[in-house]
Amino acid sequence: MSMGKGDTSWFVQDRFGLFIHWGLYAQGARHEWLMANEKISVEEYERRYFKRFYPDLYNPELWAKAASNAGMKYFVVTTKHHEGFCLWDSQFTDYKATNTAIGKDLLTPMVNAFRNEGLRTGFYYSVIDWHHPENFIDNRFGPYRELPAEEMAKMNAGRTQAKYAEYMRNQVRELLTRFGKVDVMWFDFSYPPPKEFPADDFSKGKGRLAWESEKLYAMVRELMPSVIVDDRLDLPDAWDIKTPEQWQPREWYTHEGQRVVWEACQTLSGSWGYHRDEMTWRSSDELIRTLIDCVSKGGNLLLNVGPTGRGEFDERALSRLEDIGEWMKRHQRSIYGCTQAPDEFKAPENCKLTYNPQTKRLYVHVFAWPAYGTLYLDGISDRVEYAQLLHDASEVKFEMPPAWQGGTQSSANTLNLRLPANEPKVAVPVIELFLK
Ligand code: GLC
Numbered sequence: 001m002s003m004g005k006g007d008t009s010w011f012v013q014d015r016f017g018l019f020i021h022w023g024l025y026a027q028g029a030r031h032e033w034l035m036a037n038e039k040i041s042v043e044e045y046e047r048r049y050f051k052r053f054y055p056d057l058y059n060p061e062l063w064a065k066a067a068s069n070a071g072m073k074y075f076v077v078t079t080k081h082h083e084g085f086c087l088w089d090s091q092f093t094d095y096k097a098t099n100t101a102i103g104k105d106l107l108t109p110m111v112n113a114f115r116n117e118g119l120r121t122g123f124y125y126s127v128i129d130w131h132h133p134e135n136f137i138d139n140r141f142g143p144y145r146e147l148p149a150e151e152m153a154k155m156n157a158g159r160t161q162a163k164y165a166e167y168m169r170n171q172v173r174e175l176l177t178r179f180g181k182v183d184v185m186w187f188d189f190s191y192p193p194p195k196e197f198p199a200d201d202f203s204k205g206k207g208r209l210a211w212e213s214e215k216l217y218a219m220v221r222e223l224m225p226s227v228i229v230d231d232r233l234d235l236p237d238a239w240d241i242k243t244p245e246q247w248q249p250r251e252w253y254t255h256e257g258q259r260v261v262w263e264a265c266q267t268l269s270g271s272w273g274y275h276r277d278e279m280t281w282r283s284s285d286e287l288i289r290t291l292i293d294c295v296s297k298g299g300n301l302l303l304n305v306g307p308t309g310r311g312e313f314d315e316r317a318l319s320r321l322e323d324i325g326e327w328m329k330r331h332q333r334s335i336y337g338c339t340q341a342p343d344e345f346k347a348p349e350n351c352k353l354t355y356n357p358q359t360k361r362l363y364v365h366v367f368a369w370p371a372y373g374t375l376y377l378d379g380i381s382d383r384v385e386y387a388q389l390l391h392d393a394s395e396v397k398f399e400m401p402p403a404w405q406g407g408t409q410s411s412a413n414t415l416n417l418r419l420p421a422n423e424p425k426v427a428v429p430v431i432e433l434f435l436k
Contacts, residue, residue: 006228006240008261014073019304021272023081024049027309032273039143053100058311060113068117070321071328076122084131092170122184127211134163136202165212176223190234207234252298263300274306284323285427292365296352298340327427330391334363334430346378364431369423377415383435390430
């Protein structure tokens with residue numbers, strides 16, 4: 001189920017996408033929020049990073065190859081992040097890639113490269129903008145958030161929020177008319193003023209009133225009826241997907257009691273933008289388990305890479321994408337077209353289930369290889385026709401609980417899968433069960 005009108009039919013099949021956070025912050029190389037974190041003024045930020053931006057090694061074909069080899073089916077790129085800088089040649093601002101040292105539109109070749117690799121296109125667009133001169137400064141986020149009230153009021157004196165809202169519509173219109181079919185429009189993010197303040201006091205926060213979200217959303221729908229829109233415009237009833245960020249829901253994401261289409265977004269190391277010194281990189285195995293976790297709960301994973309200021313995926317990102325691809329090559333059948341298993345199937349200890357309703361196959365992802373090589377699967381004994389390890393199509397024998405076991409070990413409905421004693425040399429072994 002989804003609340004909006006976008007076409008999510010492909011999305012719930014494809015399951016795995018690449019998030020790209022790329023902007024001037026790549027040069028700071030210490031988080032895409034550095035402008036806010038370090039309270040860098042607009043002038044200073046421009047001086048340091050804008051003119052200097054020179055991604056001379058940028059080759060989007062390599063990015064697209066890396067993503068498609070990892071098994072990703074769509075990508076979502078920050079066309080503009082909170083810093084306000086635009087990757088494309090927008091006619092509504094000078095703060096764009098064409099005016100940097102590299103002097104060219106960086107978005108068009110990216111879209112072309114990913115499309116050529118067969119991936120679908122998504123645009124992230126930050127409604128937050130710490131650079132635009134008409135956008136109100138508020139005391140919540142951004143480099144000026146801690147200014148004394150009078151100083152902030154002075155900075156806001158000449159600003160007209162409605163002009164910024166119009167600027168956004170103009171830009172989003174460009175994004176939806178100049179680049180062919182856009183499959184995902186990913187807005188980020190809203191933080192309306194707290195209840196005790198007037199809803200239109202934009203110095204206390206910004207939500208649907210500040211962004212004129214209703215107009216923006218209506219325009220998006222009109223220009224690109226099928227596009228999937230995320231849930232961050234502060235519009236309770238106009239979104240297609242829920243977007244848990246940096247956490248995994250414990251079960252299928254629900255909204256008002258209904259299961260909804262959802263996509264977790266996760267980083268490789270904590271920061272979204274390129275971060276040179278971050279040492280908290282997640283292992284490939286853990287990232288693979290995260291993808292499985294999403295699908296086992298009916299969701300997608302949007303996994304982020306922050307390319308460098310020279311325009312490359314760094315070695316740490318590439319090696320993880322390669323590892324994921326190595327696994328996906330042999331296990332994609334348990335991901336694409338799959339979803340949460342019907343309730344009657346209970347995941348065995350240390351396992352996650354996914355299910356393909358079309359082919360009626362159940363996939364058991366074994367996160368920890370069982371002692372003595374037996375996996376007990378409750379609730380399905382009479383439904384299984386055949387079982388095999390997915391990576392090498394080697395048969396897995398199974399049996400109903402033998403009489404001598406009985407008791408607390410297994411019930412009449414328990415299937416005993418006889419796994420090899422040695423764990424297969426893959427990141428996460430998967431057993432494919434062909435159901436009757
Ligand atoms: C956030 C952050 C951010 C990142 C993102 C991705 O709320 O502000 O930097 O782009 O969401 O979900």
